[in-house]
Amino acid sequence: MRALARSGSPAVAELVAFACGSTTHNTAALLRGGRRETRTYPAGVFLYGGHGRRILFDTGYAPQPWRTGWRGALYRRLLPPRIGPGQPIGEQLDPATVTHVVLSHLHPDHIGGMRYFPHATFVLAAGAARTLRQPRLRDGVLHGLIPSWFDPAEAIIADEFSPGPFGLSTMDVFDDEDFMLVDLPGHSHGHLGALVSGRLLLAGDASWGRDFLGDEARIRAVPRFISYDYDELQRTAELLLRAEANGVTLLFSHDEHPTGVNLL
């Protein structure tokens, strides 16, 4: 439990990162010409506190066992999850203090901690809500990880984006101009980011890591196939690079981020 885990909201906005488990993948299997090295990808989660809200952006990996059948077994072969004691998000903060949970998308390393937040209001993209209703194998949704009490009809569905700062499509879903959802299509059907205080962009899985951004043309066939829309993924990468050139800091879900400090 850290500063942000206290109840009540801070006078000044805060953004704190957590690593909720990790996976590994060989860079050569991801990118043509990539290094033959096994890289560790933390399952990043962010907690924003401000304007009377405590908003969790993604929920990391779930503790084992998953009970997700052969689809789960396939996923674990491709991206072996590691999550030890103390790493699930529900063990790193007091879940009762979280008011909202934004799901960038529905892959297992982003929804595993949903179970801890039955009282929170969930926020997801319209495309993600559609995927929930009619998932295909390549959507990578493991229904066994989604709590039975979760009802998308009670969630806030992000479906109306308009031109925002830095050429991004944004939705000021909380009407505070401080935590704005950003439409970052490509990686999955409905993939959300969030622009925090106008200068930090939670970019989810728009790239596997900052150092891969702009290298989308080198992505190999299998990871390319798993991407929902590869052309959109490339356009999103260009937008992110432009935002960064304008002074925005990009925080991807699977890069290493300092924990226990206010990133704002």
Ligand SMILES: [Zn+2]
């Ligand atoms: Zn993903």
